[in-house]
Amino acid sequence: MTAAPHLLSFVAPNDPSQVKHGASRVEKSYPKSRQMKKTIVAEDEQRRMFAALLWRAFPEARSEADLAALVAGQLTTEDRPVHPKTVRNWLSTDNAPSFRYYLPVLMMAGGEAVLDLIYGGAP
Numbered sequence: 001m002t003a004a005p006h007l008l009s010f011v012a013p014n015d016p017s018q019v020k021h022g023a024s025r026v027e028k029s030y031p032k033s034r035q036m037k038k039t040i041v042a043e044d045e046q047r048r049m050f051a052a053l054l055w056r057a058f059p060e061a062r063s064e065a066d067l068a069a070l071v072a073g074q075l076t077t078e079d080r081p082v083h084p085k086t087v088r089n090w091l092s093t094d095n096a097p098s099f100r101y102y103l104p105v106l107m108m109a110g111g112e113a114v115l116d117l118i119y120g121g122a123p
Helices: 037-057 064-075 084-091 099-109 111-119
Strands: none
Touching (some): 037 064, 037 084, 064 084, 064 099, 099 111
16 A cells, blocks of 8 residues: 655755745744643643753753753754743743753753653652
8 A cells, every 4th residue: 555645755844945035944932722721731731841841951040041041052053043032931831842842951951850750750
């Protein structure tokens, strides 16, 4: 059985032919969903956990602004800049980060943070 080619096609994220002229490459966050109360509670908890992981990954940060600058500096790549304001939105749980940022933050937070997430401990 053969699947249709369009279902299996993959567009590389860095493919210049897929980028529209004038399109911004700044990473977008995902605002809170207001559709279902149960979903909002789960989203809020996930956002709080990620914010706690950011603090754990950068214990040298003395303020939210300091943490935002440190995180933005570490997560920014040539193709995907992360602005400190975006990080402040993550810290205040107004927006959720893209999944691509979870793994680097978990690695910076350390193995104990991963185990805490698996076994239900505080991040």
